[in-house]
Amino acid sequence: MLEEVFRDEWGRVLASLVGFLGDFDRAEDAAQEAFAVAAQRWPEAGVPANPGAWLVTTARNRAIDRIRRERTLAGKVHLLSVPETVMEESDxxxxxxxxxxxxxxxxxxxxxxxxxxxxxxxxxxxxxxxxxxxxxxxxxxxxxxxxxxxxxxxxxxxxxxxxxxxxxxxxxxxxxxxxxxxxxxxxxxxxxxxxxxxxxxxxxxxxxxxxxxxxxxxxxxxxxxxxxxxxxxxxxxxxxxxxxxxxxxxxxxxxxxxxxxxxxxxxxxxxxxxxQAVIASMQTREPIDWHRVAGLYGRLVELTGSPVVELNRAVAVAQAGDPAAALLAVDRLDLDGYLYFHSTRGELLRRLGRPAEARDAYRRALALATTAPERRFLTRRLEHF
Known part of the structure; x- marks a missing residue:
């Protein structure tokens, strides 16, 4: 239960404390103390009706106590003092x-x-x-x-x-x-x-x-x-x-x-x-309308000017049945250091019956791979030639 509350409330509690204290590190320390107190008390006392407000109140009180002890902000302590009952009823x-x-x-x-x-x-x-x-x-x-x-x-x-x-x-x-x-x-x-x-x-x-x-x-x-x-x-x-x-x-x-x-x-x-969300949604339909997906990627290119998006558009063009046009589009892109540029070229060249060039492209992609799943996938592709 505490772990679930932590995931749900951590950001809210920390945000309140950063605004209150004006310091990230001090706010994190206070939030961690409050969750530690909750881990001790809640198993016996039960989870409060408003756990977020309880945590904020506890954290603020702990922060105030620490500031008092350190005596570094003694002149401002009165500005930080917030009655617990007010926080318990906080909006x-x-x-x-x-x-x-x-x-x-x-x-x-x-x-x-x-x-x-x-x-x-x-x-x-x-x-x-x-x-x-x-x-x-x-x-x-x-x-x-x-x-x-x-x-x-x-x-x-x-x-x-x-x-x-x-x-x-x-x-x-x-x-x-x-x-x-x-x-x-x-x-x-x-x-x-x-x-x-x-x-x-x-x-x-x-x-x-x-x-x-x-x-x-x-x-x-x-x-x-x-x-x-x-x-x-x-x-x-x-x-x-x-x-x-x-x-x-x-x-x-x-x-x-x-x-x-x-x-x-x-x-x-x-x-x-x-x-992009429309494209993702369309790719969960059966069958996928690749012509429309390619058109949407074209719109996305207009919005972003991204060569990676243009690469994705080329993939959709190939899926729609025109790998030759897709390869022409890919070869106009300046993405030599991008793994998926080379793996896409490899697949297009394979479809067009150009195996030697496809192997070269897949080898270049493999050299750029950074994760084990990527390397295994590309190795299997090369083994199929």
Whole structure:
């Protein structure tokens, strides 16, 4: 039970404490103390009716006690003293607003992207430093330094704990969505399960910003992709979409993702995340309308200008029956250092009856592979020639 409360309440409690104390490290210490107290008391006393408010109250009181003991902020202690009865009756919406402020603080453009991702996971996702380090294949010490640099930057530059003004919101929201999507993509590649954490963050954003179509678009995209995760691997082997066992797809989650997508559409959403969610939804239909998927990727290219999206469009063109046109499109792209550029070329060349060139492309892809499932998949492809 405590673990479930931790996942649900950590971000809310920490957000309230960061706003209250103005310091990430002090807030984390207080939150950890409050959860430790809960682990001792709740098994006997029972879980409070409002566990989030109880945790915030306990954490604030602990923080105040620590500040008093340290005597470093003695002149400001009276400003921090909050009656426990007030907090027990606190309006949960206040905590939600503070959580949104914390998301925007973590994703401030003054922070490097790696710092934004790590700090968002630590603050809102509730992941420990070791977990985040494993997810991004770095040492725990390296991740500690990234988190410290991000926190120090916030403190040194006075990054505000606040949602930015309306004129800054579109650019800042783009950064927030990009970080959440990056977190999801890391999980989607089969590492530590960051996919579920990213979806949780997406659900937080959707609840806090219910009128933002792109927020709902991103959430729908992640939910629909995540519903297919059990079919993407056979043991530790990667399975392509055409070969996936659809009985392993979670159709209830796919339906839930489509409902979120409907909400994005109702809000007039036609941005890149909404378009990607539509593509993901179409790829769960039987049969897949690859001509329409290719058209949607064309629209996405217009929105993003991304060569990776153009590569995906070429794949859809091939699936629609024209691998020659797809290869022409791929060969115009400057993606030599990208694994999937070479594996896509290899497949197109194979379909066009050019096995020697296909083997070369697959070998180049194999040289760029970074995970065991990718290497096994490409090795099997080469063995089939």
């Amino acid at each position: 949960d919406t206040v905590i939600k607003d503070e959580r949104l402020e914390l998301i925007f603080t973590c994703c401030h453009p003054a922070l490097p992207l790696e710092g934004q991702v790590a700090l968002t996971l630590r603050a809102l996702g509730g992941l420990g430093t070791a977990e985040i380090a494993r997810a991004f294949l770095v040492s725990e010490e390296t991740m500690k330094r990234r988190l410290s640099r991000a926190k120090n930057k916030i403190k040194a530059t006075g990054i505000p704990f606040a949602v930015p003004g309306a004129h800054l919101l579109p650019d800042r929201l783009d950064a927030v969505l990009a970080v959440v999507y990056l977190i999801y993509n890391e999980g989607y590649r089969g590492r530590v399960d960051l996919g579920a954490e990213a979806i949780r963050l997406g659900q937080v954003l959707a609840a806090l910003m219910p009128d933002e179509a792109e927020v709902h678009g991103l959430l729908a995209l992640m939910m629909i992709h995540h519903a297919r995760r059990l079919a993407r691997f056979d043991g530790e082997d990667l399975v392509l979409l055409d070969d996936q066992d659809r009985s392993l797809w979670d159709m209830r989650r796919i339906a839930a993702g489509r409902a979120v997508l409907d909400r994005a559409y109702a809000l007039g959403g036609r941005g890149p995340y909404v378009v």
